[in-house]
Amino acid sequence: MTSLGKGIGIGYLIFVALGLIIAVAVLYSTKAGRRNKGVSDHVEKAERAEPWWGLFVVVLLGVLLGLTIWRAPWFQDSGPGQTVKVTGMQFGWLVQPAQVKANQPVQFNVSSKDVNHAMGLFDPEGRLIMNVQAVPNYTTTRTQTFTEPGLYTIRCFEFCGYQHAKMIYPGFKVTA
Numbered sequence: 714m715t716s717l718g719k720g721i722g723i724g725y726l727i728f729v730a731l732g733l734i735i736a737v738a739v740l741y742s743t744k745a746g747r748r749n750k751g752v753s754d755h756v757e758k759a760e761r762a763e764p765w766w767g768l769f770v771v772v773l774l775g776v777l778l779g780l781t782i783w784r785a786p787w788f789q790d791s792g793p794g795q796t797v798k799v800t801g802m803q804f805g806w807l808v809q810p811a812q813v814k815a816n817q818p819v820q821f822n823v824s825s826k827d828v829n830h831a832m833g834l835f836d837p838e839g840r841l842i843m844n845v846q847a848v849p850n851y852t853t854t855r856t857q858t859f860t861e862p863g864l865y866t867i868r869c870f871e872f873c874g875y876q877h878a879k880m881i882y883p884g885f886k887v888t889a
C-alpha cells in the first residue's frame with residue numbers, strides 16, 4: 714500500500730470513529746428523561762400530538778416522492794425509445810434513422826466498421842454538442858435530448874485516413 718493510500722485509510726477510520734461517537738452522543742441526548750412534575754397542560758397536549766405530526770411528515774414526504782419520482786432521469790432514459798444507430802466507416806457515416814423528435818431522449822449507439830472514428834455532433838448553429846468515439850467491434854452509448862429542431866451535422870473527430878475531412882454527414886434531422 715502506498716503512503717497516500719495508508720493516509721486515506723487512516724483518515725477514513727478517524728471519520729468513522731468520529732461519526733460513531735457523534736451518533737452515540739445524539740442517541741444519549743435524545744433519550745427520554747424522567748417527566749418533570751407540574752409540566753403544563755399544553756406541553757402534554759403537544760407531546761400527545763407528536764406521533765401525528767410524525768405521521769403527517771411521513772405521508773407528506775411519501776406524496777411528494779410519488780409526485781416527483783416519475784421525473785427522475787432513469788425513467789426518461791428508457792422512455793419513448795428513440796434509438797439511432799451511428800456507424801462510422803472509411804469514409805462516411807451510416808445513420809439509422811436519420812430523423813428524431815425534439816424534447817424526447819435519443820439513445821445513440823455509436824460504432825465503427827473499420828478503424829477508430831469519432832462522432833462529432835453539431836447543432837444547427839454549428840456548435841459542438843456531442844463527441845463520441847466510434848470504435849470497431851464496440852458500441853458506445855450516449856443519450857441526448859434535443860430541444861432545438863433543425864438539421865444537425867456529424868463530422869469525424871478522429872483522424873482515420875486520407876479522406877477523413879470528407880466524413881461529413883449534414884442531414885441529421887430533429888423535428889418539433
Ligand SMILES: [Cu+2]
Nearest residue numbers: 830869873880
Ligand atoms: Cu473518420
